[in-house]
Amino acid sequence: MTHSSVLAPTTLEWITRLIAFDTTSRNSNRDLIEAIAVEVRAHGLEPVLVPNADGTKANLVVTIPAHDGSTTGGVMLAGHTDVVPVDGQSWSSAPFTAELRENRLYGRGAADMKAFSGVILALLPDFLAQPLATPLHLAFTYDEEVGCHGAITLLADLAARGIRPEICVVGEPTSMRAVTAHKSSHLYRVSFTGLASHSSNTPNGVNAIEYAARAIAFIRSIADEHRVNGPFDPSFEVPFTTINVGTISGGAAVNTVAQHCEFEFEFRAIPGVSTTEIFSRIENFVLGELRPAMQAEHASADASFAPTGAVPSLSAAGTGAALALVHDLTGTTTEETVGYGTEGGLFQLAGIDTVVCGPGSIRQGHTANEYIDLAQISACEDFMRALAVRLAQP
Ligand SMILES: [Zn+2]
Incomplete structure (x- = not known):
């Protein structure tokens, strides 16, 4: 699979904007969440904010209903908004100012995992271009890096509103390969x-x-x-x-x-x-x-x-339709295991068929000079465009 396509004009802008919010887990993520809320409202969607106990942070969930108005079932794309600290790390550019060098975008969170969220936001029009056969849920969470607290309140909110996605793709950096198990x-x-x-x-x-x-x-x-x-x-x-x-x-x-x-x-x-x-x-x-x-x-x-x-761990035994979907959209056939944890374990425990697949490599996650290859961003765009086609009402 080659990725010679030109990135959507707003993709790099969105990733750059998201990186500019210093959402180190100890900080509030509300400014970033507000920016996403403004964007989805501009597209006629109504976001649901799920705050943490003291209101300093929030998840944002937004559902694009199916053509018949239904909001349960369907696919959820999930990404965390927080990043790990840059304290004590030696960076050759400002960590919260995205910088393009040699076909890579540098910045804290470039790989883990603001590129995934940026691509979703840039390609929102693709998902809204035609009526969907099944709903699409977009979930942006807080506090993943410090124990996945946001995913827990997210799941409680979905359950309270009677929304149960059938499939979830967690966009942690896997180089766009399907990951079905982790510790x-x-x-x-x-x-x-x-x-x-x-x-x-x-x-x-x-x-x-x-x-x-x-x-x-x-x-x-x-x-x-x-x-x-x-x-x-x-x-x-x-x-x-x-x-x-x-x-x-x-x-x-x-x-x-x-x-x-x-x-x-x-x-x-x-x-x-x-x-x-x-x-x-x-x-x-x-x-x-x-x-x-x-x-x-x-x-x-x-x-x-x-x-x-x-x-909780993510078990390969729990993946079926999600793995088939990711294989189909990426043109890959592999199934991998990673050492790091993700929110996917919690989603799977809640009965959602979950696979981890996102742009960039975890090798660059959490490091000084974190970056993502532009080809990975492009591959993620291809994934989202293929998903939009797949979800469209035939
Ligand atoms: Zn992550």
Whole structure:
């Protein structure tokens, strides 16, 4: 399949606009959502905004009804609006200003995954050009990168309104190939409260950083067990369960015994591995060993655990019509597995036949100088145009 076609005039504009909103997950995405709302209203559609608990973020869902007015069934295209931070990364151009160089578009979110959303918005007229045989749902979510919280409220909203898409395509970067399975992902925050003291008198305090360090070393030892002993699933690029400590913060000054330390870890389990067992071992170590040891130093010390998100795995066994549709629209016949989690696991759990397929490569996702090849954007346009033809009322 070659992609020599010229991009729709508004596609790069839309992707550039979307990149310009700094929707790092810690920020609000409301400005970006408002821009999409304005656009879909301009096309005569009425978007539904599904806010988070404090209203700082929102999903946007819009349904193009079928020719007979029906709004349930059909196809849903889903993309998250948030991006991962650029903190600490060295970029050669401004991350939130899309830049075209050597047939690539650079910018945070170019691959993961504002190109997919930009193509949808640019090609809205294609979907509205003729009556549809089945509805098309467009879903733009918040907080995917920090635990898929938006997808959960999205599903609740759809259920409340009696909308159940038959098929979902999640446009995470797969180089426009069909991905039908991924690992589950589980996120936790671990907090240690020690007791501050002048560092000249360490026995007077309880050092929260030191206990966090012991917990982290323990977590690494479990990760190493899985890496060496399995279980293994060769269909994954990383064929074993992984665990990663991704953030840590703690301490107030070098001459003070650290009163607080907090870190976040996640694990990504291959199908069949007991996630409860992994979590229980870590929990038992932190709450059963470290906490009593801290409290033996001072009764006020404490340690706690909080799950911050979980994404169920996506199973190839659950895909039928969605895979057939993606194969048909892309002209591919392959079926792949990826290590990263997506909202697709939640959609599948809700009974929606789901496949992941979107432009760009995950290799560029989350990196400094994230980019997407223009050929990938073009391939995504071809996909959307073919979908519009497919959905048209015969
Ligand atoms: Zn993503």
